[in-house]
Amino acid sequence: MWQRDGRSWCVQGDIRLGNGLDRHLFELLRAIDRTGSINAAAKQVGLSYKSAWTLIERANNKSAKTLVVSETGGQKGGGTMLTGSGQILLKLFESLEQKHAQLLVELNRAVESDTEALRLLKPLTIRTTAANQMFGVVWLIRHGIVGSEAVVKLKGGEYVCANLSRQEAHALELAVGAEVAVLINNTEITLATGPEKLRLSARNQLWGSVGRIELDQVEAEIIVNLKGNEETLSAVMTRASAERMRLKPGLQCRAIFKANAVLLATLAC
Known part of the structure; x- marks a missing residue:
C-alpha cells in the first residue's frame, strides 16, 4: 500500500501467512506468551475476550497442530x-x-529516488467525499478583480472549466501546467441526450455515453464513460427521470455542470 508520511512517500504492508494467520493473530499470540492470560492479552491488543477466543479457535482449527x-x-x-x-x-x-521491515526500507529508498513513480503516486493519496474525482493539467487560467477561472485538460482530452476566487487560486498555487484533481459531486451533474451541444449557462458539457445504471426505488445513479474512455462521471437523478429519458448502456449523452460546481485540489508538498 502506498501512503504519504509527512514530506515523504512510503510503501507499507502487512504480512499474511494465509488462512487468517495475520498480524492481528500474532499480536494476540505474542501477548498471550507474555501474560499467560487470554483476558489480559485481549486487553493489550484492544480485543474483547470473546473476539480473542474466536480468533484463537479459528487459528487452532485451521492449523495442522494446536x-x-x-x-x-x-x-x-x-x-x-x-x-x-x-x-x-x-x-x-x-x-x-524483521525481514519485511528491512524490505520496506529498501523499497522506500527506491521509490524516493524515482521522480516518475512519485508523480504517478500523487493522485492515489487524495481522499474526498466527492463522487467524481478526475485528474488533469491546468491548461489556462484567467484572473479577474475578484475571481479566477481555470481550464483543466483531462487525461482523455476533454476540458473542464472551474470558477474560484483569486484567494483560492493563490492558495492552491495554480499555474499553467500544474497537476490538479477535479472534484464534482454527482448531484451537480445533469444529463442530456442527443448529438447537438445545447445552449446553456452551464460552462461544462462533456460528451460521453451511458456505461452503467444503478437503480433503487427512488433514485438512479448513471455512470457516464467520457469521450476516449479515460474517465467516468457519476450523475444522480430520480428513477422517474432516468426512465423518462430512456437511458440505457451505450446511449450517447452529455454531462452538464456549472463551473462553480467544480472543486480543484492540488497536492501540498
Missing part, C-alpha cells in the same frame, strides 16, 4: 499458553516481520 491451550486449576491456578507449535509459528512470524 497453537494455544488453556488450563484450569493446578498449582499456578491455570491460564492460557502457546504450545510448542505456537511458539515455532510465532518465532517464524517475528523473523519474517
Whole structure:
C-alpha cells in the first residue's frame, strides 16, 4: 500500500501467512506468551475476550497442530499458553516481520529516488467525499478583480472549466501546467441526450455515453464513460427521470455542470 508520511512517500504492508494467520493473530499470540492470560492479552491488543477466543479457535482449527491451550486449576491456578507449535509459528512470524521491515526500507529508498513513480503516486493519496474525482493539467487560467477561472485538460482530452476566487487560486498555487484533481459531486451533474451541444449557462458539457445504471426505488445513479474512455462521471437523478429519458448502456449523452460546481485540489508538498 502506498501512503504519504509527512514530506515523504512510503510503501507499507502487512504480512499474511494465509488462512487468517495475520498480524492481528500474532499480536494476540505474542501477548498471550507474555501474560499467560487470554483476558489480559485481549486487553493489550484492544480485543474483547470473546473476539480473542474466536480468533484463537479459528487459528487452532485451521492449523495442522494446536497453537494455544488453556488450563484450569493446578498449582499456578491455570491460564492460557502457546504450545510448542505456537511458539515455532510465532518465532517464524517475528523473523519474517524483521525481514519485511528491512524490505520496506529498501523499497522506500527506491521509490524516493524515482521522480516518475512519485508523480504517478500523487493522485492515489487524495481522499474526498466527492463522487467524481478526475485528474488533469491546468491548461489556462484567467484572473479577474475578484475571481479566477481555470481550464483543466483531462487525461482523455476533454476540458473542464472551474470558477474560484483569486484567494483560492493563490492558495492552491495554480499555474499553467500544474497537476490538479477535479472534484464534482454527482448531484451537480445533469444529463442530456442527443448529438447537438445545447445552449446553456452551464460552462461544462462533456460528451460521453451511458456505461452503467444503478437503480433503487427512488433514485438512479448513471455512470457516464467520457469521450476516449479515460474517465467516468457519476450523475444522480430520480428513477422517474432516468426512465423518462430512456437511458440505457451505450446511449450517447452529455454531462452538464456549472463551473462553480467544480472543486480543484492540488497536492501540498
